[in-house]
Amino acid sequence: MLPTENRLRRREDFATAVRRGRRAGRQHLVVHLRSGATDPHAPGESAPPTRAGFVVSKAVGGAVVRNKVKRRLRHLMRDRVDRLPPGSLVVVRALPGAGDADHAQLARDLDAALQRLLGGGAR
Template sequence: MLPAQFRMTRSVDFGTTVSRGVRAAQSTLVVHDLRIHDDVSTSPKIGLVVSKSVGNAVVRHRVSRRLRHVARDVIPDLEPGEQLVIRALPRSASAPSAQLGTELKNALRKARR
């Protein structure tokens, strides 16, 4: 589970991160990373986007749970004030959690280059 202090909840934050952040794609997910250097007082925020293209409600909730679990592992790598949006692609429905975790770390590394 992703702790509450690290959850992105405002739609404005989602929109800003997706439009202004650096995009990095993998086969199962897309990461939008926005580093806000002047806002070091807040904790990093992570948001998830799992659309209907991924599957029905049961599949989307399963993918969301797995993404929240693997996102928890990258929290120590994030800087204060950093915002991260993880958008699941349809292939994420059949991908194992280990693959989701590896691709999330690779996408984050790629976005930071």
């Protein structure tokens, strides 16, 4: 599971990532990344942790399907949060087809979107 310090919880943080961050869309999800490089911190202080949040609407499916998708995405982000710059805000929005996607498909889409946002992939 994604550690507590890496979870995005406040509405303002979600809004910042979506409105001011970069976006990469794939078949089953859209990833918004607000890089932490612009967040200044005091000298001698460690950088804030990367935080991730998830948006899974009713268009994805019923409550059971939505919770399954959220659990899968949290599990996938746990292994990828170290690849992102410290202090980054990440919002992963599941698209309607995500409810029918298996774990491997979600992992491929998440990896491709993160790779594009971090500068390693073409459009």
